[in-house]
Amino acid sequence: MFEISPAEWTAILLSLRVAIIATLVATPFGIALAWLLARYNFWGKSVLDALVHLPLVLPPVVTGYLLLLTFGRRGLVGAWLADNLGIVFAFRWTGAALACGVMSFPLLVRPIRLSIEAIDRRLEQAASTLGAAPWRVFATVTLPLALPGILAGMVLGFAKAIGEFGATITFVSNIPGETQTISSAIYSLIQTPDGDTAAGRLVLISIVIAMSALIASEWFARRATQRLHGN
Amino acid sequence: MLRVDVTKQLGDFSLQAAFESQGRVTGLFGASGAGKSSLINMIAGLLRPDRGIIALDGEVLDDTSAGIHIPPHRRRIGYVFQDARLFPHLDVRQNLDYGRRMNKLAQDPAQQKRVTDLLDIGHQLDRRPGQLSGGERQRVALGRALLSKPRLLLMDEPLGSLDEGRKIEILPYLVRLRDEGIPMVYVSHDAAELRQLATQIVMLKQGRVTALGGVKVLT
Numbered sequence: 001m002f003e004i005s006p007a008e009w010t011a012i013l014l015s016l017r018v019a020i021i022a023t024l025v026a027t028p029f030g031i032a033l034a035w036l037l038a039r040y041n042f043w044g045k046s047v048l049d050a051l052v053h054l055p056l057v058l059p060p061v062v063t064g065y066l067l068l069l070t071f072g073r074r075g076l077v078g079a080w081l082a083d084n085l086g087i088v089f090a091f092r093w094t095g096a097a098l099a100c101g102v103m104s105f106p107l108l109v110r111p112i113r114l115s116i117e118a119i120d121r122r123l124e125q126a127a128s129t130l131g132a133a134p135w136r137v138f139a140t141v142t143l144p145l146a147l148p149g150i151l152a153g154m155v156l157g158f159a160k161a162i163g164e165f166g167a168t169i170t171f172v173s174n175i176p177g178e179t180q181t182i183s184s185a186i187y188s189l190i191q192t193p194d195g196d197t198a199a200g201r202l203v204l205i206s207i208v209i210a211m212s213a214l215i216a217s218e219w220f221a222r223r224a225t226q227r228l229h230g231n
Numbered sequence: 232m233l234r235v236d237v238t239k240q241l242g243d244f245s246l247q248a249a250f251e252s253q254g255r256v257t258g259l260f261g262a263s264g265a266g267k268s269s270l271i272n273m274i275a276g277l278l279r280p281d282r283g284i285i286a287l288d289g290e291v292l293d294d295t296s297a298g299i300h301i302p303p304h305r306r307r308i309g310y311v312f313q314d315a316r317l318f319p320h321l322d323v324r325q326n327l328d329y330g331r332r333m334n335k336l337a338q339d340p341a342q343q344k345r346v347t348d349l350l351d352i353g354h355q356l357d358r359r360p361g362q363l364s365g366g367e368r369q370r371v372a373l374g375r376a377l378l379s380k381p382r383l384l385l386m387d388e389p390l391g392s393l394d395e396g397r398k399i400e401i402l403p404y405l406v407r408l409r410d411e412g413i414p415m416v417y418v419s420h421d422a423a424e425l426r427q428l429a430t431q432i433v434m435l436k437q438g439r440v441t442a443l444g445g446v447k448v449l450t
Contacts, residue, residue, distance in 0.1 A: 122316055125277050128303040129310040130379045131333035137304075140329075144320045 060166025115149020330379020
């Protein structure tokens, strides 16, 4: 029961790689966007906000199909990237990472935005009167105070990315060793006559990963409150 | 010398103030809502005047007709806020060192020691702001502003959030600070406080300067 087969290991490691890369690449964009949404009012802000949250409410298969249309080999962006930069997403693990990044983006951005909104802006004013230029205020005051929120967002985004199924399978299919993550491996296994035990193992592993991520996220949130109260 | 001649509209409130100060400690006196904080925030550069000029020692900091506005981080003006505003994620030592780092000044252990001795905060360097009392926080805030080596020190009711006992605790430090010779602008609604500290008074009432002169205008 508890022997994990090489094929299952491949899926687990691929899932981890996809989710980690998706989270790390998405985080700087997430911070920038969270900061924009938390601090500025501009024309089209509510549209941008809705756009960020769209993957949360759209059927994942729709998001995946839109990714395929955009980033597929013949997609507008996909063709350009392949011809000019040699970056191919279609049916590659990088495409799985892209799909996971897009799907987990709303969950990544939200805690970061909340933690930036919670920062006392008068501390930033104090920093500027002490000689800190705006970007240094951001680096030495805003970012450290938002750090617990950033970590919480990364953990949540990671958990979402590792469990992503619909958009990934639509965009990059279910190729063992290339795009077959834990989720799509479970999907294949439960359609195989005697795949139940193997599926069960992967299910357990997903539960453990998801639970750890939630507990870690909770811990970071507690740290955030402590940090803002200066203890 | 500090020269201020500004107007600012804030909602229904209009501030229109002009004064020049040679004094070492300029006391901005007035009831709450008189415009003291807005005025001091304009001197710090945190608030931009609608019209007017602010100049310090001949250097123009704001001149709306010439489109000049020096941002706060390039003014070298220290600011002690009523609520201290220490950085909660840094310990006392890092808070004190912040201005030096941001201004890229050389390490100056002698000055650091002098300031921590002056304010009696040498034994608290490793603590976090959350572990300090209100009076201690305010002393660290004073030290932090001083160590950024400002050419002018702004104080916005630095005793305002403290009870009587704490005020008596801090006041001697402020007197010591005044005798250090750094020019200060000291905001207060407490005439007794200003009589002890200020060398010149600017009296504000509903956004207008109603009296200028020595501390005797407080009577």
